[in-house]
Amino acid sequence: MSRLEEHIDIDAPAQKVWDLLHDVDSYPTFIDGVQRARGSGGNRTRLDVQAGSVRREFEAVLDDRTGDQVIAWRTQGSPELKGTLSVRSVDQGHSQVQVRLEYEPGAVHEAFGGPKGMAQVHRIENTVRGDLQHFKSLAEG
Numbered sequence: 001m002s003r004l005e006e007h008i009d010i011d012a013p014a015q016k017v018w019d020l021l022h023d024v025d026s027y028p029t030f031i032d033g034v035q036r037a038r039g040s041g042g043n044r045t046r047l048d049v050q051a052g053s054v055r056r057e058f059e060a061v062l063d064d065r066t067g068d069q070v071i072a073w074r075t076q077g078s079p080e081l082k083g084t085l086s087v088r089s090v091d092q093g094h095s096q097v098q099v100r101l102e103y104e105p106g107a108v109h110e111a112f113g114g115p116k117g118m119a120q121v122h123r124i125e126n127t128v129r130g131d132l133q134h135f136k137s138l139a140e141g
Contacts (some may be wrong), residue, residue, distance in 0.1 A: 002121055004104055007098040008132040014089035017097060018069050020139055021085055030134035032127050045073075051112040056134045079107035097135065101126060 010017055013098070018027065024045050027037035036048040043062045048055065063072040074082035083101040090096055105120040115123055 001102050002124075004101040004103075004125055004128060005098065006125075006128050006132055007096055008136050009090065010095050010097060010136050010139050012095060013093055014069065014087050014095035017095045017139050018087045019098075020135075021071060021087065026138070029055075030138050031131050032134075052114060054112045054133065056111060079104060079111045081108075096119065099132065101128060 012059075024037045024039050027047070028034045033049045033051050034047055035050050038046055040059065043064065045060045045062060047058045047060060049058060050056075060073045061076060062076045065072065069087040071085045072082075073084070074080070079105045081101065083099065086100075088096045088098070088100045101118045102122075103124065105117065106125070108114075108124065109116050109120050114120060
């Protein structure tokens, strides 16, 4: 299982950032490959994801720890992905978002194709970093 941890500082209050992370409909604007996102009741979200020519639908189960400003999530089915999104207040107008992701590169390759091994790991790392930059732009805009 590979693990990735990234964070980004955002020039916006933590509550605004936290609220934006809960706006599932906005996910396609900052998560690469997500074509459509929608809540499917309770603590579940459905995501239509496209990577290259492969399109898949995922269901993610969310554990919202509002008091700690942490969302833990995991996909149902293959590939198994899980992680957390957390928001930390730096000061009144600034916050930090941290992403933790656990995944099996081989399972991601089987589901979507693309590179294998370390090349797959680097692709995922670059995608997550890009997603954080897009989220930062959205939150600060």
